[in-house]
Amino acid sequence: MKKHLYLLMTMIMVVSMSELQVAGMMPSIATDLDTSVSRVGLLVSMYSLGMALGGPAVAYMLRHIRPKLALLSVVGLYAVLEALVPLIHEYWWVAIFRILTGCLSGATFGLSVTFGAQLAESPTKIGEAISIVLGGIMVGTVFGLPLSHYVAGALSWQTSFYLLALIALCLFVASLFALPSRDPASQEASEQDLRNLRSLRLWSRYLVSLLTIGAAYGSFTYFTPLLERNSGLSPNTTTVVLLTYGLFSFIGNLVVGKFADSHAVTVLRIGHAVLIISLSIIAMFATTGWLTVTMVLLVGLAGVSMNPALVTRVAEVGGTGNLVSTVHTSVITMGVTLGTAVSALTMSIAGNDPAIAMWTGAAFACLAAIVLATQTVPFKRSAASSI
Structure with missing residues (x-):
C-alpha cells in the first residue's frame, strides 16, 4: 500500500x-x-x-x-x-x-x-x-x-x-x-461525518491546528528577508538554507508520523516547545548567522511537520470522513493566512523588521500550547477524554 x-x-x-x-x-x-x-x-x-x-x-x-x-x-x-x-x-x-x-x-x-x-x-x-x-x-x-x-x-x-x-x-x-x-461512505457514515462537524471537541482541536500552522507560517514566510537582511546571508546561501529547511520538514513529518497514532499530544507539546524556543532565539540573535540557520532548521523539524499529529487528534473525535478532513484542510489554510497576515501587521507596526515575525510565530505557538493544555488537563481520564 x-x-x-x-x-x-x-x-x-x-x-x-x-x-x-x-x-x-x-x-x-x-x-x-x-x-x-x-x-x-x-x-x-x-x-x-x-x-x-x-x-x-x-x-x-x-x-x-x-x-x-x-x-x-x-x-x-x-x-x-x-x-x-x-x-x-x-x-x-x-x-x-x-x-x-x-x-x-x-x-x-x-x-x-x-x-x-x-x-x-x-x-x-x-x-x-x-x-x-x-x-x-x-x-x-x-x-x-x-x-x-x-x-x-x-x-x-x-x-x-x-x-x-x-x-x-x-x-x-x-x-x-x-x-x-x-x-x-454509507448514508449513515456520511450523515455521521456531517454531524461530527457540530462537535465542540472537534472544533477545539481544529483551533490547535489553526494556531500551530499559524505559528509555522507566520515565521517561515519571512525567513528569506530575515536571513538576507538580518543575518547577512547571500541569496544563493539563503536558497540552500530554505531547501534544507524543506528537507528537514519532510524528515520531521515522517518521524512525527511514526509516533502520531500513540503519542500525538506528546509530539505536539514537544513541537510547540521547540517552536517557541527556536523562534525566540532567532528573534533575539538574528544577526548571528550560524545560530539563526540552526534554529531555522529546527523550525523545519518541528513546525509544519506536526501535521500528522494534528490530523490524528482530529480523527480521534471526528473520524476521517471527507467533510471532517476537508474542513481541517480549510482550517490549516486559514492558519497560513492568519499567521502571515498577523506577522505582516506586527512587522508594519514595528518598522518592518522580520525578527518581529519570529516573535509573532512564537506567540502563536504559545497560544497553541495553552489551548492544547486546556484539552489535556490531567483530571480523571473520562473527563479529559471529553474535551
Whole structure:
C-alpha cells in the first residue's frame, strides 16, 4: 500500500506547488496581463480562499461517490483548469480560474487524507499513513515557488501552468490504474461525518491546528528577508538554507508520523516547545548567522511537520470522513493566512523588521500550547477524554 500513499502524496505536492506558483513569477504575469504586481499577488489569496471555502463544498458534493472516482474527478478537472489559465489574457478570468482551482485543491487535500486513512495497514497505522500523504505539502511548499520562478525566467510563466497540468494529467492516468477501489461512505457514515462537524471537541482541536500552522507560517514566510537582511546571508546561501529547511520538514513529518497514532499530544507539546524556543532565539540573535540557520532548521523539524499529529487528534473525535478532513484542510489554510497576515501587521507596526515575525510565530505557538493544555488537563481520564 506504500506506493499508493506516495501517489497520493504526489497529488498533494502538485496542488501545493500550484498554490505558490504565482508568487514566484508575479512580475511576468503582471506584464502579460497589463496589471500591477499587487493585483497579481491577490491571485495567491484567491487560490487560498478557494481552498478554504470551496474545498469543503466540493467534498460535500462528492460524499456519496466512490473515493477513487471522487479523487480522479477532482484531479482531472484540476488538470484541465490549470492548462486553461495561460490561454486567457484577462485578469478577472484568470482570477476566477484560480479560485476554482483552489476549490479543487482543497478537495484534493481532504479526499487524499481520507483515502490515505482507508489505505492504512491497520487503524493503529492511520497516523503513519497520513504522514506519508501529507509529505507532499513539504515538498510542494519548498519547491513550488523557486521552480515556478526558474521556469518563468527560463521559458515563460505560462509554461509553469502547462507543466503542472501535465503532471496532474499523468497522476490522473497513474491513479486510474494503480489506486485500489473502495466503497463510498454509507448514508449513515456520511450523515455521521456531517454531524461530527457540530462537535465542540472537534472544533477545539481544529483551533490547535489553526494556531500551530499559524505559528509555522507566520515565521517561515519571512525567513528569506530575515536571513538576507538580518543575518547577512547571500541569496544563493539563503536558497540552500530554505531547501534544507524543506528537507528537514519532510524528515520531521515522517518521524512525527511514526509516533502520531500513540503519542500525538506528546509530539505536539514537544513541537510547540521547540517552536517557541527556536523562534525566540532567532528573534533575539538574528544577526548571528550560524545560530539563526540552526534554529531555522529546527523550525523545519518541528513546525509544519506536526501535521500528522494534528490530523490524528482530529480523527480521534471526528473520524476521517471527507467533510471532517476537508474542513481541517480549510482550517490549516486559514492558519497560513492568519499567521502571515498577523506577522505582516506586527512587522508594519514595528518598522518592518522580520525578527518581529519570529516573535509573532512564537506567540502563536504559545497560544497553541495553552489551548492544547486546556484539552489535556490531567483530571480523571473520562473527563479529559471529553474535551
